[in-house]
Amino acid sequence: EMKRPQNFPPGPMWLPFIGNLHELKKLSKFLGGQHHALQELAHKYNTNVLGLKLGSEYIVTVFTYPLIREVLTSEEYQGRPDNFFLRLRCMGKRNGITCTDGEMWSNQRNFVNRHLRNLGFGKKQMEEMIREEVVEVLNILYTDGGDINVDKFLAPSVLNVIWALITGERISRDDSQLKELLDLFNRRSKAFDMTGGTLSLYPWLRYILPEWSGYNLIQRVNANMKNFFMKTIYEHQQSWKEGKNDDLIYRYISEMRANNNDDEDFIEEQLVMICLDLFIGGAQTTSGTLNFAFLLMIMYPDIQKKVQNEIDENFEKGSIIDYSERHKVPYVEAVLMEIMRFRHVIPVSGPRRVMQETTLDGYTIPKDTTVLISLYSVHNSPEYWNNPEIFEPERFLDEKGCLITNERLLPFGLGKRRCLAEVLAKTCIFMFFVEILRKYTVCLAPGSEPLTEKYIPGIILSPTRYQARFVARTTNI
Ligand code: HEM
Numbered sequence: 414e415m416k417r418p419q420n421f422p423p424g425p426m427w428l429p430f431i432g433n434l435h436e437l438k439k440l441s442k443f444l445g446g447q448h449h450a451l452q453e454l455a456h457k458y459n460t461n462v463l464g465l466k467l468g469s470e471y472i473v474t475v476f477t478y479p480l481i482r483e484v485l486t487s488e489e490y491q492g493r494p495d496n497f498f499l500r501l502r503c504m505g506k507r508n509g510i511t512c513t514d515g516e517m518w519s520n521q522r523n524f525v526n527r528h529l530r531n532l533g534f535g536k537k538q539m540e541e542m543i544r545e546e547v548v549e550v551l552n553i554l555y556t557d558g559g560d561i562n563v564d565k566f567l568a569p570s571v572l573n574v575i576w577a578l579i580t581g582e583r584i585s586r587d588d589s590q591l592k593e594l595l596d597l598f599n600r601r602s603k604a605f606d607m608t609g610g611t612l613s614l615y616p617w618l619r620y621i622l623p624e625w626s627g628y629n630l631i632q633r634v635n636a637n638m639k640n641f642f643m644k645t646i647y648e649h650q651q652s653w654k655e656g657k658n659d660d661l662i663y664r665y666i667s668e669m670r671a672n673n674n675d676d677e678d679f680i681e682e683q684l685v686m687i688c689l690d691l692f693i694g695g696a697q698t699t700s701g702t703l704n705f706a707f708l709l710m711i712m713y714p715d716i717q718k719k720v721q722n723e724i725d726e727n728f729e730k731g732s733i734i735d736y737s738e739r740h741k742v743p744y745v746e747a748v749l750m751e752i753m754r755f756r757h758v759i760p761v762s763g764p765r766r767v768m769q770e771t772t773l774d775g776y777t778i779p780k781d782t783t784v785l786i787s788l789y790s791v792h793n794s795p796e797y798w799n800n801p802e803i804f805e806p807e808r809f810l811d812e813k814g815c816l817i818t819n820e821r822l823l824p825f826g827l828g829k830r831r832c833l834a835e836v837l838a839k840t841c842i843f844m845f846f847v848e849i850l851r852k853y854t855v856c857l858a859p860g861s862e863p864l865t866e867k868y869i870p871g872i873i874l875s876p877t878r879y880q881a882r883f884v885a886r887t888t889n890i
Pocket residue numbers: 510511512522575690691692694695696698699702758759762763764765824825826827829830831832833834835837838
């Protein structure tokens with residue numbers, strides 16, 4: 414049907430059957446990303462709440478800080494859509510954390526939160542795990558030197574930190590299964606966008622165009638990951654003993670057995686999906702942010718120099734830097750905040766499902782509408798930021814050089830569904846960034862593609878490929 418629900422947010426007219434799908438796709442391609450296309454449509458219809466229809470789904474996108482804050486902190490927006498795409502992501506079920514809602518979601522999320530904290534989240538233990546990965550990376554740079562694709566180089570390390578929290582082990586970066594998994598992740602995040610793309614709207618496409626629609630790809634990712642985790646979970650089941658709680662899987666098994674395996678919520682299928690949620694949620698976001706970080710240091714060598722000077726002046730040579738000492742380097746912190754504002758890896762977050770009909774900015778939002786959140790609109794509004802299109806870490810410092818926080822910087826979201834691993838991500842990014850720049854200066858490798866401000870759109874934004882060269886510094890080895 415083409416009729417808009419009463420008082421539905423404004424937006425382009427709906428075509429029969431496809432709604433605005435074609436228009437949005439075309440515009441996203443033309444403007445280089447879905448976040449730009451959505452912003453453009455919001456301008457055109459002069460609205461901060463944009464109403465679209467993609468296939469048979471109502472999609473509302475929310476812009477500007479006050480409205481986004483309202484959405485993120487209100488109970489009725491805490492759902493996740495239950496569409497074909499999300500079901501596919503969860504192997505046909507509704508399990509885990511990222512794709513569920515209601516009481517089961519909150520039980521699983523709280524369990525994982527509590528145990529990640531006990532496993533050292535935000536504490537020394539976690540830093541030690543991260544440091545182990547940093548040391549490996551520094552050793553490779555030291556012995557192999559040469560030119561490096563930052564993303565490919567750092568992604569295995571980040572994955573290993575998450576892997577270690579879940580399974581208590583690390584995997585060699587040369588492991589072929591790990592390499593395949595990373596490659597599949599990469600392709601998956603580029604094959605889809607936050608609406609799930611064409612496939613979620615036309616599930617029947619999987620029968621006639623399984624490759625083109627991304628259906629085969631996502632099936633491959635699922636099968637691979639499931640095998641990966643099931644093997645580990647099986648091994649944990651075999652070696653579990655009363656009181657054995659040193660990683661997330663053991664803790665989950667303890668919970669299942671404490672319930673005599675008859676709690677519907679705490680089952681192996683949930684555990685597999687939780688592992689997957691943590692992998693998918695954490696791996697590319699964190700390494701993608703680092704990828705942008707080093708790219709921006711190449712593009713702004715003066716800022717890189719200032720970062721290095723501040724590190725040199727505040728940490729003794731050869732010392733180990735703790736994340737808890739970050740207050741000693743406010744400029745570095747400001748640079749990292751500005752990186753997340755300027756090149757946020759999730760410019761459109763969500764998707765959310767409206768759990769009961771509600772109103773937003775005077776418009777009616779029907780039950781089960783899918784809601785997208787333009788974090789991009791918050792991070793780039795000239796109303797909140799001076800010249801948002803300029804990369805300027807100083808915006809997070811006062812005249813005395815002290816860090817100023819800004820509630821409008823929301824890289825990890827807000828409210829009950831905010832990122833559950835913010836501390837882990839921030840610690841990881843800080844430690845890799847600081848320890849690498851302490852010992853190396855990064856520049857563009859000769860023969861690399863010239864740098865552009867362009868990036869590759871997808872569920873997760875990433876820079877266009879570049880090769881970096883890490884040159885050993887003589888001052889602070
Ligand atoms: C720079 C790195 C990261 C960024 C920018 C980021 C950002 C976000 C944002 C904005 C959300 C909220 C989505 C929403 O509002 O619906 C989110 C949720 C989530 N994040 Fe992160 N994240 C990062 C790292 C991580 C890491 C390292 C992990 C896991 C180890 C992780 C796991 C998750 C999960 C499981 C959710 C879903 C929470 C839920 O639905 O209840 N993220 N993340």
